[in-house]
Amino acid sequence: MRGKKGLLIVLSGPSGVGKGTVRKAIFSKDNTKYEYSISVTTRNPREGETNGVDYFFKSRDEFEQMIEKGELLEYAEYVGNYYGTPVDYVRQTLDEGRDVFLEIEVQGARQVREKFPDGLFIFLVPPSLHELRSRLTGRGTDSEEIIQDRLNAAKEELMLMNLYDYVVVNDRIESACDTIDSIVAAEHCRRERVEKIYKEMLGVD
Amino acid sequence: MRGKKGLLIVLSGPSGVGKGTVRKAIFSKDNTKYEYSISVTTRNPREGETNGVDYFFKSRDEFEQMIEKGELLEYAEYVGNYYGTPVDYVRQTLDEGRDVFLEIEVQGARQVREKFPDGLFIFLVPPSLHELRSRLTGRGTDSEEIIQDRLNAAKEELMLMNLYDYVVVNDRIESACDTIDSIVAAEHCRRERVEKIYKEMLGVD
Structure with a gap:
């Protein structure tokens, strides 16, 4: 049973924790219940990434024009590249009563929290920092220095956990999904969200 | 990932909504994750009910002695009979890190909320009051007058919804379960509950 407005679901977490992988797994299911908000970025596409599917890939100039025009719900600069979320799609989809799923960096999540305090903020964490290191190394595209920077960033980002509603361990992708x-199912049943609907339904003022 | 203490899960709702049926369905699964707290009652066993399984059946004298000795977490008098929850089992099981599941009347849930404000309070509601009436009639053991009393009680109980954390519609038993x-899975991931554990795990103060 759902309220009239959709839920804004924000998945974030430290770099390298696998939030992109979890998001892809969620959206690879046939019965996905969420609308995915595609991010805009200025970074180069990685192998297998498609423009308009994984990201909208833009130049720095194009991105900065979107910032100036107020077309972004949030944006962040991360390891020298911009990442952002187009705002129109999000507002429109929530108004239509559908849940919107954002997978964004922690800097961006903080901005979204300010604009959508009722959003559902989920922090994905690795089973341990040791495993985070392994994953980053395993990716094989980054130097030791960048890996160390990311680990330090991750430690800082973990301090941001207190901005979130839920913390999910990415021990197994399927389990995290x-x-x-x-x-999300629980949040749709939260009393504050549904009290009004039920009282109407049951004819109680 | 779980905290050190178990969760106290309280399922309640208006009379006739089917909370006993939902509770039985949850505990009939092979992989039940909860410990069921068996209630004490002075009402007569219904057909198929077993002492020590469905309830501990007691006399009024025995029950009132338990009240006096402070052995009950909550108790209520309902349609002329006492219902209560033995407190020792609940505290002990929570301390052992296991989740305890109570299925109780709304009067009792209010008492538990006072003693366990961090409990997880779930309010089960029928799809409509009309269907509640059908169910009560369908039970076939009550007079019209008792049915009307119960419907009125249910309307009052629905006003108590604001004491609960979650509202679940009992449209289909399997779906409600x-x-x-x-x-419960979501509640175990709530940031407040797990922040401390994660920070220890990640070596962050």
Whole structure:
């Protein structure tokens, strides 16, 4: 049972924790219940990434014009590149009663929290910093220095956990996806959200 | 990932909504994740009910002695009979890190909320009051007058919804059970509950 407005679901977490992988797994299911908000970025596409599917890839000039025009719900500069979320799609989809799913960096999540305090903010964490290091190394495209920078950034980002509603461990991708689905299902049942609807339904003022 | 202490899960709702049926369905699964707290009652066993399984059946004298000795977490008198929850089992099981599941009347839930404000309070509601009436009639053991009393009680109980954290519609039993499981899974991920554990794990103060 759902309210009239959709839920804004924000998945974030430290770099390298695998939030992109979890997001892809969620949206690879046939019965995905969320609308995915595609981010804009100025970074180069990685192998296998498609413009308009994984990201909208833009130049710095184009991105900065979007900032000036107020077309971004949030944006962040991260490892020398911009990442941002187009605002129109998000507002429109929520108004239509559908849940919107954002997968963004922690800097951006903080901006979204200010604009959508009722959003559902989920922080994805690795089982341990040791495993985070392994993953970053395993990616094989970054130097030791960049890896160390990212680990330090991740430690700082973990301090940001207190801005979030939920913390999910990315121990197994399938398990993390299931937990996120559970969190959204639970949130739709939160009393504050549904009290009004039920009282109307039951004819109680 | 779980905290050191178990969650106290309280399922309640208006009379006739089917909270006993939902509770039985949850505990009939092989992989039940909760410890069921068996209630004490002075009402007569219904057909198929077993002492020590469905309830501990006691006399009024025995029950009132338990009240005097402070052995009950909550108790209520309902349609002329006492219902209560033995407190020792609940505290002990929570301390052992296991989740305890209570299925109780709304009067009792209010008492538990006072003693366990961090509990997880779930309010089960019927799809409509009309269907509640059908169910009560369908039970076939009550007079019209008792049914009307129960409907009025249910309307009052619905006003108590604001004491609860979550509201679950009992449209289909299986669906209600799944939603309750989702709520518990989500609650274990709530940031307030797990922040401390994660920070220890990640070596962050």
